[in-house]
Amino acid sequence: MAVMPEGAAHRVLILAPVGRDGPATAELLPKAGLAGSVCRNLEELVAELGMGAATLFVAEEALFARDLGALRDWVCAQPPWSDLPVIVLTSHHQDRRVTAWRHGLVESLGNVAMLERPVHPLTLTSTLKAAVRARQRQYEVKALLEAREQAAAALAREVDEATAELRRQMAERERMQDALRQAQKMEAIGQLTGGVAHDFNNLLMVISGGLDVLERNREGKRARLLIDGMRNAAERGAQLTRQLLAFARRRPLHTEPVDLARLLEGMRELLDRSLGDNIELEMRFEPGLWPVEVDAGELELVVLNLAVNARDAMPGGGKITVKAENVPASDCVRLAVIDTGTGMTPDVQARAVEPFFTTKEVGKGSGLGLAQAYGFARATGGELRIESELGRGTCIELTLPRSLHTPADQRMPEAEHETAHVRSGRHILLVEDDEQVASLVSDMLEQLGHDVLRASSAAAALGVVADGRQIDLVFSDIMMAGEMDGLGLAHELRRRFPDLPVLLTSGYADAARGVIEAGRFQVLAKPYRLEDLQAAMGKMFRADAH
Ligand SMILES: Nc1ncnc2c1ncn2[C@@H]1O[C@H](COP(=O)(O)OP(=O)(O)OP(=O)(O)O)[C@@H](O)[C@H]1O
Ligand SMILES: [Mg+2]
Numbered sequence: 351m352a353v354m355p356e357g358a359a360h361r362v363l364i365l366a367p368v369g370r371d372g373p374a375t376a377e378l379l380p381k382a383g384l385a386g387s388v389c390r391n392l393e394e395l396v397a398e399l400g401m402g403a404a405t406l407f408v409a410e411e412a413l414f415a416r417d418l419g420a421l422r423d424w425v426c427a428q429p430p431w432s433d434l435p436v437i438v439l440t441s442h443h444q445d446r447r448v449t450a451w452r453h454g455l456v457e458s459l460g461n462v463a464m465l466e467r468p469v470h471p472l473t474l475t476s477t478l479k480a481a482v483r484a485r486q487r488q489y490e491v492k493a494l495l496e497a498r499e500q501a502a503a504a505l506a507r508e509v510d511e512a513t514a515e516l517r518r519q520m521a522e523r524e525r526m527q528d529a530l531r532q533a534q535k536m537e538a539i540g541q542l543t544g545g546v547a548h549d550f551n552n553l554l555m556v557i558s559g560g561l562d563v564l565e566r567n568r569e570g571k572r573a574r575l576l577i578d579g580m581r582n583a584a585e586r587g588a589q590l591t592r593q594l595l596a597f598a599r600r601r602p603l604h605t606e607p608v609d610l611a612r613l614l615e616g617m618r619e620l621l622d623r624s625l626g627d628n629i630e631l632e633m634r635f636e637p638g639l640w641p642v643e644v645d646a647g648e649l650e651l652v653v654l655n656l657a658v659n660a661r662d663a664m665p666g667g668g669k670i671t672v673k674a675e676n677v678p679a680s681d682c683v684r685l686a687v688i689d690t691g692t693g694m695t696p697d698v699q700a701r702a703v704e705p706f707f708t709t710k711e712v713g714k715g716s717g718l719g720l721a722q723a724y725g726f727a728r729a730t731g732g733e734l735r736i737e738s739e740l741g742r743g744t745c746i747e748l749t750l751p752r753s754l755h756t757p758a759d760q761r762m763p764e765a766e767h768e769t770a771h772v773r774s775g776r777h778i779l780l781v782e783d784d785e786q787v788a789s790l791v792s793d794m795l796e797q798l799g800h801d802v803l804r805a806s807s808a809a810a811a812l813g814v815v816a817d818g819r820q821i822d823l824v825f826s827d828i829m830m831a832g833e834m835d836g837l838g839l840a841h842e843l844r845r846r847f848p849d850l851p852v853l854l855t856s857g858y859a860d861a862a863r864g865v866i867e868a869g870r871f872q873v874l875a876k877p878y879r880l881e882d883l884q885a886a887m888g889k890m891f892r893a894d895a896h
Contacts, residue, residue, distance in 0.1 A: 551857030663691025774799025
């Protein structure tokens with residue numbers, strides 16, 4: 351015997367107010383495993399229906415000649431899954447009027463079955479059970495429909511979420527592409543800058559070296575003044591190329607463990623002097639600040655550049671805060687230079703690190719300060735970030751890699767110029783493919799009292815040496831046209847004539863870096879002055895003498 355689930359939705363609603371039909375049916379139901387509920391009139395039936403029912407069991411006389419509007423409305427308003435079974439117990443009346451009324455009843459109540467009196471109890475219970483089972487199926491369909499709706503809603507939610515995620519990823523990719531484009535642009539500018547600087551250095555070499563020669567040969571106050579002016583210009587040019595090369599990352603960085611607080615405190619006097627009276631300078635360092643692995647000289651230049659920028663942004667005075675703190679998450683130290691100045695417009699901020707970008711008057715700014723800082727940050731393996739609000743101020747932030755070594759107590763003093771007099775009269779083979787530079791350098795060497803032989807390529811130099819002429823030292827440019835550059839020449843000479851000293855020179859420090867790293871050859875960086883050349887020679891010959 352199937353036991354029907356409990357609850358209003360699973361009961362048989364009985365309406366048979368006249369005679370024994372109602373109570374008798376109600377008694378039969380529990381034995382058949384069904385639940386029933388007896389209603390006293392049509393109104394009560396409709397009210398009970400509202401609470402749910404599996405089927406209706408109605409004696410026709412309870413409906414006949416009554417207003418069935420409310421019941422009909424309920425039947426019509428059923429949801430699509432629902433088709434309430436109605437079992438009508440008919441009487442013996444067979445006249446036409448009653449038959450027509452029964453047809454109408456079937457039309458208006460839909461799922462109607464008629465049972466004619468007298469009804470055998472088994473017929474009654476089996477009919478009711480069949481109706482309840484049919485209703486049960488409808489409930490199952492309903493549950494299935496609801497489950498499907500929920501699944502569809504869940505799917506729709508997932509689709510929404512996935513779409514949002516996709517949008518986010520697309521935006522992120524867009525942002526990264528922008529950053530990449532920017533980085534590529536900077537890289538291209540960097541390469542260009544490096545190339546310009548290289549030529550520039552050769553030019554400076556001609557100027558400053560020429561001046562040295564002139565200086566030793568000319569007397570007179572006017573010549574003196576001219577020479578000083580020209581030398582200043584050349585030095586300014588050399589300073590510019592230093593910044594350019596730092597930006598282009600073509601200058602080797604000599605990184606070492608640096609105690610940031612000590613380095614910056616050491617700059618205080620210099621900064622105070624450059625900033626002027628109406629600017630307050632505050633330095634704040636986290637206690638236990640980690641040492642950083644940087645090129646100390648370059649970093650000083652960066653800080654000076656940032657401080658000067660901050661000063662320029664505060665014509666009416668203000669405050670500069672130099673702050674450093676550890677960033678454990680990325681194992682680096684964050685250095686920030688913060689000002690209370692004019693700030694930058696978004697346009698200026700976007701272009702600020704471009705070399706030669708400046709908003710300052712002609713002659714006031716070259717637009718290289720931030721470019722140098724940016725190049726430094728990149729070459730050091732860190733980043734440079736700008737935050738700026740118009741009218742409020744600017745914060746330039748650098749991340750510097752942490753060093754795991756202890757900084758030397760004191761920074762090594764600058765290598766002293768080698769002034770020891772070198773015995774002159776040496777035979778120098780000068781290898782240089784730039785005619786102008788070659789003639790200047792040979793003048794310089796002669797000025798120092800040496801004999802100079804010239805070769806304009808590595809191959810020519812090898813030829814000269816192989817000739818068996820007396821050569822005490824080969825002085826060669828690194829960057830040279832032809833199959834072999836200066837470094838190749840140096841290696842070849844070292845192989846064939848291990849005792850012959852080789853001094854290299856380059857204005858293009860990328861090339862020089864390889865050499866320095868290999869640690870095998872001495873390199874003199876261009877542009878150099880007569881005393882630098884003399885010092886380098888002195889070192890070579892002294893080393894030679896040992
Ligand atoms: N702290 C700052 N506040 C406001 N604007 C700034 C600041 N720092 C830089 N800028 C803007 O960025 C531009 C570029 O700065 P950058 O240091 O590269 O060049 P510069 O200062 O103009 O010239 P240079 O430093 O080579 O003498 C500046 O001209 C200025 O407009
Ligand atoms: Mg600047």
